[in-house]
Amino acid sequence: MRILIIGASGTIGRPLCSALEPRHEVIAAGRKGRDATVDIRSADSIRALYESVGAVDACVCVAESGALDRFEDLTEAGLLENMRGKFFGQVNLVLIGQHYLNDRGSFTLTSGIFADEAWPGVTGGAVISGGLHSFVLSAAIELKRGLRINAVSPTMITDSAEDYGHLFPGMVPVAMDRLLAGYTRCIEGRGTGQILRLYGA
Numbered sequence: 001m002r003i004l005i006i007g008a009s010g011t012i013g014r015p016l017c018s019a020l021e022p023r024h025e026v027i028a029a030g031r032k033g034r035d036a037t038v039d040i041r042s043a044d045s046i047r048a049l050y051e052s053v054g055a056v057d058a059c060v061c062v063a064e065s066g067a068l069d070r071f072e073d074l075t076e077a078g079l080l081e082n083m084r085g086k087f088f089g090q091v092n093l094v095l096i097g098q099h100y101l102n103d104r105g106s107f108t109l110t111s112g113i114f115a116d117e118a119w120p121g122v123t124g125g126a127v128i129s130g131g132l133h134s135f136v137l138s139a140a141i142e143l144k145r146g147l148r149i150n151a152v153s154p155t156m157i158t159d160s161a162e163d164y165g166h167l168f169p170g171m172v173p174v175a176m177d178r179l180l181a182g183y184t185r186c187i188e189g190r191g192t193g194q195i196l197r198l199y200g201a
């Protein structure tokens with residue numbers, strides 16, 4: 001398969017590329033991407049990305065993230081700004097990409113545990129990931145030409161525990177190999193409309 005990975009240089013993206021590259025042609029993208037550049041905050045940039053890379057069988061997004069927030073200071077504008085990258089960026093990768101992917105191609109989006117569990121300081125992240133789950137369910141029944149869509153919803157990853165563990169005391173991280181297996185299942189499997197919840201050890 002030709003697989004477009006957006007966020008290929010990140011904590012998840014790097015090992016994901018390494019896991020897929022022996023079996024597939026990987027196009028590594030990001031704002032400073034190895035093979036292609038894109039800023040998913042811009043619909044024009046997403047359109048230019050699809051035009052430049054040509055036909056692909058899978059589009060995987062492991063880019064952006066939800067910002068931390070303080071509920072007492074949260075505003076509509078702040079929430080919208082937070083949603084522009086991880087939520088609207090991924091939504092646009094699908095809305096625009098549905099016209100570019102090969103027949104029976106797949107989209108794999110990344111959400112996160114805050115969709116399902118309340119933790120302090122992540123109202124924006126919760127809304128983003130919850131919204132992504134609803135989007136995946138709708139898109140799965142709407143997409144044409146056998147296109148599939150799934151989301152991987154990780155808890156904190158072991159590789160990030162040193163940096164973020166202090167913010168979420170008691171959160172049990174997920175191992176990278178289990179996470180990579182989830183992405184592989186979405187890309188190489190046949191499922192659609194699935195939310196792979198990778199929470200706990």
Ligand SMILES: NC(=O)c1ccc[n+]([C@@H]2O[C@H](COP(=O)([O-])OP(=O)(O)OC[C@H]3O[C@@H](n4cnc5c(N)ncnc54)[C@H](OP(=O)(O)O)[C@@H]3O)[C@@H](O)[C@H]2O)c1
Nearest residue numbers: 007009010011012030031032039040063064065156157160
């Ligand atoms: N790490 C965790 O523990 C964890 C847990 C749950 C969920 N997640 C989710 O998993 C996803 C990836 O997380 P990560 O930890 O791998 O992130 P990361 O290490 O910060 O990497 C982010 C990647 O996205 C790219 N990127 C950032 N903004 C972009 C934009 N506007 N357009 C295009 N590319 C952009 C970056 O490359 P450039 O700088 O070149 O653009 C980089 O390759 C995020 O949605 C995150 O919320 C992560």
